Amino acid sequence: MNENPLSHILEYNLDLGKTKPDTVHRDEKYCPFCDVAHLKNVMEKRGPMIWLENAYPVLKDSWQTLIIESDDCDGEFSSYTPEYALKLIQFGLEKWQQVKDMGKFRSVVFYRNHGYMSGGTIHHPHSQIVGFKDYDYHQDIKPFHFVGPAIVEEDGLTVNLSQRPIIGFYEVNLILKDREKLGKFVRYMQRTADYFMHSFVSFNDSYNIFFYDFPADDALYVKIIPRFLTNPLYVGYMIPQIANGGHSARFIHALQQRLHEL
Numbered sequence: 001m002n003e004n005p006l007s008h009i010l011e012y013n014l015d016l017g018k019t020k021p022d023t024v025h026r027d028e029k030y031c032p033f034c035d036v037a038h039l040k041n042v043m044e045k046r047g048p049m050i051w052l053e054n055a056y057p058v059l060k061d062s063w064q065t066l067i068i069e070s071d072d073c074d075g076e077f078s079s080y081t082p083e084y085a086l087k088l089i090q091f092g093l094e095k096w097q098q099v100k101d102m103g104k105f106r107s108v109v110f111y112r113n114h115g116y117m118s119g120g121t122i123h124h125p126h127s128q129i130v131g132f133k134d135y136d137y138h139q140d141i142k143p144f145h146f147v148g149p150a151i152v153e154e155d156g157l158t159v160n161l162s163q164r165p166i167i168g169f170y171e172v173n174l175i176l177k178d179r180e181k182l183g184k185f186v187r188y189m190q191r192t193a194d195y196f197m198h199s200f201v202s203f204n205d206s207y208n209i210f211f212y213d214f215p216a217d218d219a220l221y222v223k224i225i226p227r228f229l230t231n232p233l234y235v236g237y238m239i240p241q242i243a244n245g246g247h248s249a250r251f252i253h254a255l256q257q258r259l260h261e262l
Contacts, residue, residue, distance in 0.1 A: 003139065010135060011060040020056045022121040033068045033124035044095075049088060051095050054128070063105070063131040067092055068124065069112075075125045076114065077209070078194035086186050093220070096129050096211065105131035107138060114193075115206025117227040141166065143214060146173045146221055151252050152188065152259050157181050159188055159259065161252055166223070168231055168240040170200075170251060176220040187262055189222060195258050196226040204228070 023031055032039070032055070041053035048071040054064035069075065069088055077085065096110040112127040113120030120126075148163040156178025162171040172192050176185045189209065196207045206227035213221065233239040242248065 008135070008139065010062070010132070013058045013060065016056055017058045020058075020121055023123040024116060024121050031073050031122070031124050033122060033126060034071075034073050036071075046091055047087075049091050051091075051129075059130065059132075061133040061135075063099070063133075065095070065099070065129045067095065067127040067129065069127060070125050073124045076197075077112065077125065078190045078197060080190070082183070082187055082190070085190055086183050089182070089186050089189075092127055092129070093211075099129055099131050100213075102131070105133055106136040107132050109137060110211040112209045113206075114197075114208070115227065117206035117229070118208050119227075137212075138214065141212060143217075145171075146175060146212075146223075148173065149248070149252060151255050154181075157185055157188075159192070159255075161248060162223070163242060165240045165242060167225070168234055169243055170226060172224045172255070174222040174224070176222075177218070179220075184262070185220075188259055189224065191258050191262065192224045192255065195255055196224065199254070199258070200226055 021028055021030065021032055036050070039050065039052055040055060042050060043053070043065070044051045048068075050068040052066055052068070054066050057064045069077070070080070077088075080088065092110060096108060099105070100108045108129065108131045110127065110129050112125075114125070144164050145162060145166055146160075148160040150158065150160050151172070152159040156176070158173075158175040160173050160175075162173050165171040174185060174188055174192070176182065193207055193209070196204060204226050208223075208225050208227060210223045210225070211220070212223070231241060233241065243251070
């Protein structure tokens with residue numbers, strides 16, 4: 001049965017949303033994630049990592065949770081030590097699976113924001129795990145979104161540049177089929193984020209990391225996407241674009257060099 005497209009949306013509570021603290025776009029000094037003593041609905045702590053319910057559940061028919069990644073308000077995923085980054089991703093994957101195993105949600109998303117253009121409102125490094133009661137993201141996100149020319153190709157681990165991006169231009173896909181290589185996979189994630197932050201273009205300071213799973217597929221899929229103003233062809237017509245071949249080739253070569261330094 002085809003789903004009614006008018007119901008395949010999420011409702012966002014703007015009245016609640018406008019009360020959220022914002023240390024990214026406004027000059028607010030108080031960081032709620034630094035004030036650990038006053039955090040509410042904490043579900044688990046593991047060292048400085050904290051999994052808790054979102055204090056501003058703006059999405060209807062959803063269960064919103066957060067992972068505070070570090071006690072360093074100015075920390076950044078790409079600059080964590082490899083050991084800490086691995087522990088963090090392991091913690092996030094564990095909690096993502098835990099929410100999926102509840103059996104209450106049609107789909108569960110796991111993602112993180114960084115920077116002014118990323119869509120986040122709290123500067124303090126954190127990730128989000130959200131369960132959707134009625135929304136299945138697999139209806140929109142397909143395996144073909146993760147196909148493209150290889151940047152790194154190893155047994156059980158692939159990094160490529162999407163030839164069918166979700167939104168457009170440069171979306172780096174990381175695909176892990178051998179979980180024993182998670183440590184190296186995380187290092188590739190860090191290097192890719194670092195490349196977007198410091199070497200891609202001079203004015204970029206924002207990116208997102210998205211995690212995906214697909215039914216009957218044990219692989220872990222990740223997209224890392226630099227964030228800019230959204231192209232109007234996508235906003236108005238949902239037309240994703242890719243860069244010309246020469247520019248894409250130079251991008252692939254530059255990121256290959258960065259990843260091969262590991």
